[in-house]
Amino acid sequence: MSDVLAVLEQRDGAVRKVSHEVVTGARRLADALGGGAQVDALVLGAGAVRGADQVGGFGADRVITLTHPGFGMYAPEGYARVVADRVKAGGYRAVVFAASATGKDLAPRVAARLGRPLVQDVTDVSVAGGAVIAIRPVYAGKALLKVRVAGGPAVLSLRPNVFTPVQRPKAGVQETAAVDGSPGRVVVRQIKAAAAGTLDVAEAPIIVSGGRGLKEPANFRVLEELAAAFAGRAAVGASRAVVDAGWRPHADQVGQTGKTVSPTLYVAVGISGAIQHLAGMRTSKVIVAINKDKDAPIFKVADYGIVGDLFEVVPKLTEEIRKLHG
Amino acid sequence: MRIAVCIKRVPDSETRVKIAPDGKSLDEAGVKFILNPYDEFAVEEGLRLKENAGAGEVVVIALGPPAAQETIRTALAMGADRGVLLQTAGFHPDGLETARALAAELKNGAFDLILFGKMAIDDYNHQVGPMVAELLDLPCVTTVAHLEIAGGKGTAEREIEGGVEVVEFPLPAVLTTDKGLNEPRYPALKGIMAAKKKPLDVKPTAPGPGALEILSLALPPERQAGKIVGEGSAAVPELVRLLREEAKVL
Numbered sequence: 001m002s003d004v005l006a007v008l009e010q011r012d013g014a015v016r017k018v019s020h021e022v023v024t025g026a027r028r029l030a031d032a033l034g035g036g037a038q039v040d041a042l043v044l045g046a047g048a049v050r051g052a053d054q055v056g057g058f059g060a061d062r063v064i065t066l067t068h069p070g071f072g073m074y075a076p077e078g079y080a081r082v083v084a085d086r087v088k089a090g091g092y093r094a095v096v097f098a099a100s101a102t103g104k105d106l107a108p109r110v111a112a113r114l115g116r117p118l119v120q121d122v123t124d125v126s127v128a129g130g131a132v133i134a135i136r137p138v139y140a141g142k143a144l145l146k147v148r149v150a151g152g153p154a155v156l157s158l159r160p161n162v163f164t165p166v167q168r169p170k171a172g173v174q175e176t177a178a179v180d181g182s183p184g185r186v187v188v189r190q191i192k193a194a195a196a197g198t199l200d201v202a203e204a205p206i207i208v209s210g211g212r213g214l215k216e217p218a219n220f221r222v223l224e225e226l227a228a229a230f231a232g233r234a235a236v237g238a239s240r241a242v243v244d245a246g247w248r249p250h251a252d253q254v255g256q257t258g259k260t261v262s263p264t265l266y267v268a269v270g271i272s273g274a275i276q277h278l279a280g281m282r283t284s285k286v287i288v289a290i291n292k293d294k295d296a297p298i299f300k301v302a303d304y305g306i307v308g309d310l311f312e313v314v315p316k317l318t319e320e321i322r323k324l325h326g
Numbered sequence: 327m328r329i330a331v332c333i334k335r336v337p338d339s340e341t342r343v344k345i346a347p348d349g350k351s352l353d354e355a356g357v358k359f360i361l362n363p364y365d366e367f368a369v370e371e372g373l374r375l376k377e378n379a380g381a382g383e384v385v386v387i388a389l390g391p392p393a394a395q396e397t398i399r400t401a402l403a404m405g406a407d408r409g410v411l412l413q414t415a416g417f418h419p420d421g422l423e424t425a426r427a428l429a430a431e432l433k434n435g436a437f438d439l440i441l442f443g444k445m446a447i448d449d450y451n452h453q454v455g456p457m458v459a460e461l462l463d464l465p466c467v468t469t470v471a472h473l474e475i476a477g478g479k480g481t482a483e484r485e486i487e488g489g490v491e492v493v494e495f496p497l498p499a500v501l502t503t504d505k506g507l508n509e510p511r512y513p514a515l516k517g518i519m520a521a522k523k524k525p526l527d528v529k530p531t532a533p534g535p536g537a538l539e540i541l542s543l544a545l546p547p548e549r550q551a552g553k554i555v556g557e558g559s560a561a562v563p564e565l566v567r568l569l570r571e572e573a574k575v576l
Contacts, residue, residue, distance in 0.1 A: 018487075074491070076466065099452075101486035105468045108421070108453035112460035117420045117538045120452050133541065138450050142343040143352070145449075146541040147419060185465040186495045189481075193489040200487035243505075250471070250505040251485045256339040256447055257363050257505065265575045276339045282549060286573045288565065294554070303552035304568055306561045316559035320566045324576060 003037035004030045005092045005153075006060060007083055007110075008052075009102050010043055011191075013072070015051035018098045018203055019043075020058045020165040025125065025158045026096045027059025027166070032127040033093060040064060041172065042086060044079055046072035048176070056172025058165055065176040070183030073191065074102050077184025080109035087114060092153045094132055099157035100203070111155040118155045119147060123162045123262070123283070132156070140256035140279035160203045161262045162283075199235040201252055206230050206265045209237035209254055209281070213270020213291060213310055217247035222314045223269060229321040237261070237281075239271050255280035267317075270310050273298030290314065327382035329372040330437045331406065332428055332455070333365040335390050335397035336448040343545065350540045351417055352448075359393065361400045364443025366510035367503035372441050373405045374508065375475060383407045385435070389414060389427055389533070395526060402521035403513030409524065412531035419449070420536025425457035427533045433462055437498060444469045444502040459500035466500040467493050471507050 006026035008019035023041055030037035041060035043049045047067055055063050066082055068075075083106070087095050095110065097103035099121040111118035123144075124135040132154035138145045201207055208227045210220055220236065227234040238248035240255050254261055256276035266284035270291060271277060278301055281287070289302035290313050299305045306313050337343075337357045344353040361369075369386065376382040386401040388394045389412040398409035412431060418424055432440055440462075442455035459466030471490075472483035475497070482493045482501065513521070555561045555568065570576045 016487075080460070101469065101484070101491075104452050105456060108456040109460050109466075111453070112422060112425065112457040115422070117422050117536055118451075118453050118457075119538070121450060136450070137546070138543070139337070139341070139343050139352075139448055140339070140450070141546065142341075143345065144544050144546050145419070146544070148539040148541055150537045150539060186467060186493060189492045189494055191486070191489045191491055192483075198488050203487055253505075260450075265569070265573075274340075275342065282546065286569070286575045287549070287552075288569070299554065300551045301549045303549075303573065304565055305552065305554045306556060306558070306565060307554060308558035308561070312559045313562060316562040317565070320562055321576075324566070324570075 002040045002062065002090055003033055003092060004039045004094045004096060005087060005090060006039060006041045007095065007097045007106070008041055008043040008055065009098060009100060010045050010049045013045060013047070013050055015043060015049055015055065018100050018160050019055070021160065021163040022096055022098045022158055023055055023058040023060050024165045025163040028163070029094055029096065029125050029127070029132070038062070040090065042066065042083065044068070044071045044082060053171070053174060056170055057167050059168055060172040063172045063174050066179045067176065068179050068183060073188040075183035075188065076105060076109060076186045078182060079106055080113060081181060082179050084110045084113035087153060094152070094154040094156065097157040099159045103157045107155060107157045114153065114155065116153060116155050117149065119149065120157045121159045122156050123159050125156065137260060137283065140276065141260050141282055142279045159262060161205065201235045201237045201254060201261055202259050204233070204235035205263055206234035207237045207254070207261060207263045208234055208267045208269065209239065209271060210242065210269050211239035211271030212241045214242065220248065222311065226314055226318045226321065229318045229325065231325045239277050268298050268302065269314060271298055272296045273301065327376055327379035327439070328435070328437045329376060329382065329384045329439045329441065330432055330435055331365070331368045331372045331384060331386045331401065331441045333369065333386050333388050333397060333401055334362045334446045335359050335388065335394040336362045336446050339363065339447055345543055345545060350543050352543065359397070361397050362443050362446045364445060364447070364503060364505070367505065367507045368441035368443050369401045369404050369406060370508045370510040371473065371503055375439065385410065387412065387428065387431060389424055389531065391415065395528070398526055399521050400513065402524045403517040404511055405517060407524065409526040411526065411528045413528050414531050414533060418533055418536070419540050420538045421451040421453040422457055423533040423536040425454045425461060427531050428454065429458050429461040432458065439498065440464070440500045442500070442502045444504050455500055455502035464498055464500050465495040467495055468502040469504040470501050471504045473501070473507060
């Protein structure tokens with residue numbers, strides 16, 4: 001009897017890092033359910049998925065790879081059918097996704113097929129009286145909603161960067177099976193990749209964000225250089241003002257009408273700190289603000305601030321970070 | 327082309343959240359409500375698709391309290407043809423119940439496209455559109471930032487981590503819209519006047535109770551204001567030291 005199903009993601013035939021967090025969250029939930037609850041991890045692909053054998057080390061007792069020639073790229077309808085069928089057949093008490101672009105698309109489809117509610121973007125999970133309790137930010141993080149899921153299975157997606165992966169000295173049992181049926185009417189034709197090494201702000205452990213203080217679009221180069229100094233761990237974010245002005249793509253926007261993020265380190269550069277921006281980044285572990293206005297609201301939420309001209313401060317910071325990674 | 331656009335009335339993004347005395351809901355006193363910003367992209371796209379097709383109808387549908395009539399009038403002022411309010415009392419945490427109520431209204435509408443915003447900026451549920459698609463057995467693409475429709479088929483682009491997915495689908499279909507898809511028009515005075523006379527059907531609706539029970543709605547812990555490390559680039563070495571030794575994030 002297995003109790004929690006962690007739904008993994010693969011890209012180009014390899015397990016995505018965010019799935020390690022999903023397995024970690026699923027393990028935590030299984031331990032809270034008690035009674036030796038088991039975690040199954042499920043990944044769908046066109047064939048063997050690289051990294052599936054590492055997932056046991058994050059707490060999966062069993063790793064199931066289901067293959068279908070049409071499952072190399074995300075196939076929304078086929079994936080939803082196969083995952084939902086697996087949940088029904090396995091009698092799971094909970095199903096856990098990542099609240100990633102794919103997870104937020106797949107989880108509602110699976111939940112609807114199961115006739116179950118979906119709790120998206122969960123930041124904390126526990127069990128009381130046998131029922132799953134989840135906390136999730138609403139109003140872009142201005143408030144936290146705590147809900148109890150009656151009955152089962154509980155269907156959850158976990159916010160990236162919150163469930164820090166925990167390694168365990170254990171390897172899960174590997175199983176592989178082929179599945180059939182239609183991959184569905186909705187077909188992903190291709191993925192136009194962003195420039196190599198580009199991290200998404202929703203998943204980056206470090207975000208360097210810029211606002212109107214940058215003065216013009218070309219000046220974001222100073223932030224890109226700072227992000228690059230973090231050796232592949234940082235993404236460049238943006239405030240709504242500069243996205244609305246067309247300086248930066250919406251994909252980079254942090255805030256209530258952009259992304260709500262929880263990185264380890266958030267560096268706000270030339271951002272005054274409008275309430276809708278603060279809402280989107282206040283759950284960052286550590287916030288640094290660099291702004292020439294010492295009264296800017298951003299300093300009220302920042303752990304560390306530097307008052308000064310960003311065009312002097314940021315290049316110096318880049319230099320210091322490069323030394324660390326030198 | 328027949329298009330349905332499902333919209334929601336939400337608190338403005340500049341709202342300072344206060345918790346109601348029940349400890350489970352938003353204190354709505356003094357809160358300004360708006361058409362959910364992501365739904366504006368859906369309304370705009372619906373209008374453009376109808377205009378390009380040269381014929382058709384854009385129906386806006388909202389599930390919400392009586393005051394959501396104003397939200398529907400906003401969409402009618404942008405140019406939608408008629409509105410339907412599935413009028414409910416109270417707050418519905420379970421997106422599946424919302425989806426069920428909408429699906430019941432949509433299922434006999436013979437729509438070519440059903441559009442949603444990718445999410446509402448209040449509950450951040452991010453789920454009702456694809457749930458409706460599953461309930462109606464329609465193809466669905468979420469968070470669409472670019473769209474082309476021709477010959478009963480569509481191609482959509484959606485942002486994923488580190489790239490853009492190019493997705494093909496047949497009509498009829500359900501789509502949810504992201505920022506970047508278009509620039510929503512502002513209602514002109516003429517549109518606002520015309521909207522007052524457009525049909526708006528109010529249908530009392532009682533969504534199921536759902537399986538989610540709200541235990542609490544609370545403000546997040548206040549962040550303690552930290553320290554100003556210093557002024558100018560001279561403060562940078564100390565900042566880096568603090569990030570390494572005190573915050574331990576480097």
